[in-house]
Amino acid sequence: MNRRRRIYEGKAKILYEGPEPGTLVQHFKDDATAFNAKKHDVIDGKGVLNNRISEYIFQNLNDIGVPTHFLRRLNMREQLIREVEIIQLEVVVRNVAAGSLSTRLGIEEGTQLPRSIIEFYYKNDALGDPMVSEEHITAFGWASPQEIDDIMSLAIRVNDFLSGLFLGAGIRLVDFKMECGRLWENDMVRIVVADEISPDSCRLWDMKTNEKMDKDRFRRDLGGLVEAYSEVARRLGILTESDNPVAKSGPTLVKG
Template sequence: MTTRTELLYSGKAKSVYSTDNPDYMIMLFRNDTSAFDGKKVDQLDRKGMVNNKFNAFIMEKLEAAGIPTHFEKCLSDTESLVKRLDMLPIECVVRNVAAGSICRRLGVEEGLTLNPPTFEMFLKDDALGDPMVNEYHIDSFGWATRDQVETAKSLTFRVNDVLKKLFDDAGLLLVDYKLEFGMSKGQLVLGDEFSPDGCRLWDKETRKKMDKDRFRQGLGGVIESYEEVGRRLGINFD
């Protein structure tokens, strides 16, 4: 059995540990939640378990569709075994519907359908507020190669094709999401997580928000909404 050996990284909602196998790490999902670069924080009961199981379900769906991910298996309610990656310091964002920062930046109305979807990249740096960047910045500063950027973009849109339908069949709109990628033995693969913490999901009929915006905007029922999304997808949280 793979066991934890050393804490490598502790982020806002997850901790990552090395293991006795140098090719793998253990990702621990905690109950911590935060918004606005850590300015708003709280502990939400069951959140670590819900996000771990949610992420496992989504990663398995993406793997089945031929999208390489770092996910291996769940080890417990709150822990997953993942491949060790050399992460790119870039977040890839696809927006199917206008919400969040794009509305503030461009003055567009929340809820506007974006056709085609937009693709944006952000430098992963909390101290700088995760600024938006483009291919020229990435190339000039050596954050990733041109091939890595093109592959990440292609994989991000493939994820969109898979997950838009998955959520649509569950009566949900996949509004937007962020992905992170890393290198594993010469291959670029999807890393980090996919959960309601890192995407926006609305009920297709009512447009009720069912993601982390419930925490950001003080709407309440955060984990209850996460669990409802999961149940619609067929995830068992018991």
């Protein structure tokens, strides 16, 4: 991949030009960041796990008719995706009070919300990704009213799917972040789910113990991030059965 042209590098991923027009290669790094990269570390094996978990989720979304940018996994760290125009919004779906929602509204972490809540944040690291309203989004032209409707519809469908998927694995989906992009097909454009969905972008708690199985282990200095991600992958059927899945060479993954 080093010979391919690098299109973009973010905190956790690199995008390279793809082998065919309209495609990109998404490479998952081992970098872990929090608080807009004010906290940073490199954690061996994290990128491998995020690549595989995100592939599993996106393939399942494709299979149930939720449009995504995902085409196929190429290797342990890379996947082939459709090139889309990323909408500069982070879409956060909350089912349980946690993180900034608890801080902002003084709601005890772990409180079940009356219904799922969708929030929008403007993607701008320099500004700290501020929370914005639909009025801001339409006034500044980040997305049209119809696109907002499409994004919210996708967010609800993804939340329903993920909630059931993780419930079956004994995991509570507290909240998750989703990004969307515009996929151009001739003169037509449609909104699709993009970026990644992994323990980096979800809050996942064990149903019985409430143990955190997501990036809060890094944010809050709890340790054991790769072990937690490996457990998520194991429960989803992605990891092979092994007494020691987190080896120096990285976790052992099911091929497929």
